[in-house]
Amino acid sequence: MKFKLATMAAAMFAATGAASAADLGRPAPAAVDYVKVCDAYGAGFFYIPGSQTCLKIGGYVRAEYRAYDFDNAFAALAGKTVGTNDPTHHDFTTRVRAQVTLDARTNTEFGLLRSFTEAWWTVDSGSSSPTVTLWNAYIQFGGLTAGRAQSFFDFYTGTTYGSYFEAAHSDTKVNLLAYTFSFGNGVSASLSLEDPTTGSNSRRLSSMFAAPFTITGPTSYGGVKMLDVVGNVRIAQAWGSAQLMAAAHENTNNFNNTTKWGYAVGGGVTVNLPMLAAGDTINLQAVYSKGAVAYAGADLSMGALDFVQTGKNNLAQSTAWSVAGGFVHYWTPKISTAVNGSYLKVDTATTSFLDYKQLDAQANIVYTIVPGMTIGGELEYRKIDFTKGGDTDALVGLLRFQRNF
Template structure:
């Protein structure tokens, strides 16, 4: 698919991409924006605790209700209320004022639930039916030199949907330069193993795309070793330095994130041969936090900064199965992390670094994920995939408890299948169905903070129909 650039005798270029139309439906108790629906697994509405610590009335709603930043206060929602819909335990769209006391009807209903009651908020925060298009364009230019291949690659993407009717701006998804063994730019993290074929990424699917600087040494016979420096700020998404909602802390108290000092160190050993491929990879990263309560009047001996190390390891094997059918493969992979939970793959927005409190303690949370996938060709034109994945997040090392009045993800599993028909090369018509189940632990208020007071479960399903032309 390459051709020489006109006027050049040594540089060839390949232009490729696709146009995709998709039509998706997701069950309730899920929150999935159009930007996520073709790139990451659906996340759930966070469960919340009401009447925390026995404080009855609307003032007992804890801070992880969307729009509420502290018990009994609201500084981010101009309407100054939180609405629970028919899918919550309160029921019938009762609007609860975040101010102390709330309205009489809401307060009476809350009081009847008793202390430390766990429920889900209104599930309908985004459309359940989403349709749209996605277009992608790639340019790959290569020149052979005496030091190896000189390559430049970049990929543009844009999309629009019923949830984002004006479309999204053009994104540069990939952009890197390779010169022999050196890779510099934005590409898939070398921590990633072979990706799943699913349209919707399963829990634990490693889909990290980061700015990186890497060196790959080829040892022959399909064996290579890579060392890389990944931009670690991606763990904080778009959250600013000093944010009190870092997305990485549970019960964060006065803690905020500090500026990134160092990139993550990433490495892998990979073998790719006729039978398939295998890889083992690891990553180590720095996490820095500051205690904003450290003033002149702060208690002597208090911990004002905390620099922590998070790490992760992963292994994966993909085996080709031509004895069953040409193109058939089986993939299995597993990953484990302490602190650097973003390396586990997608496990919802409650993938925090760990636990912290106002007294100066920051501890890392552990977790692991496994994923298996079987791909089968019934005929050269009809193929299918079935994928199962499981992710579990532990408590903190040493038995440290999460803070009082918090709800956090414990485990998530998902099964999905797809069936595609390719009547013409480069043209796919297919469907994909998934079912997912998540469990959350709730930690009580006050003196109950050291034990689980209950758990909640959220399950949902969804499906996609996709038409795609690849060129």
């Protein structure tokens, strides 16, 4: 298996080398009844005939090829069995994805009215038909955002592909209703109500009963009674950007509807490094959470729980904290390298057998053949150390071809 990974890595590194801002000040144009270029919002927009709305159609086609090196313990975590004829386990897999985006903007007397839609069609190994994903679908009007969009808690979401393993940072699309206050000079503050049951990465993590309180049933999660409340303060200027964020998440049991609020707090910074090369950045972020461990990057598949029911009216909440960072460097305008890493610590209340530490490290090299066409190779490594149960690790190598339009 290691020989196959080495071969894959050699091939991919040999093959590789590495919404525009709205201009609210422009007056609304007169309606036209033929296709005409719209330059009010940047390249690629055109007027929808018979309207004052400008539309941009975009997307990409992506082909990805992966090789895996899992030890037996990690394969078991992933639900696979190494060394057997498990039909769901593969040493190599493929993925093909088509993405389409629609960006419609109209300048009104009250400001910019924008709607944005992004959909994916994905076919993975083991499937002959595509999985359709509505990744983004939101309306923006003034400072209001309504629909499915990036969580307002999220800041640093990685520098690499993170195609199989995603480092420990929140990178979640979610149904939300938010308002952003802009104070000028790149400073803003946002308040958002977010549905944790709709996250692309789940924010409604499970729970369980634990001694001395026992009852029939594997979980004590009582559902969502209140949307998550998320807020941030952000600054974005020529030097880079920074954000402070917080979230409140309500936990409810299914025994007697006892509730307890959990929370997450974090901060991150991105610094531009034009003195090295155009496009270079360095990024750092830290998050602490209690009773809302997904905000720190914890994953239900690893057994992360928001809380444990230890008594009739007692919810013992789990804690998690993470640090993540990344760096991007352009060797030439066409060749770039990115590195990304994180450390996550999860402490599950009263049940130490579920406690674990997680280390992620990723690196890639991407070559832009012509504008819009890239070839990239990436290695993704993960190590998990359980407080009770030993440790395990895995390595994934991938080769990606992508054509953006």
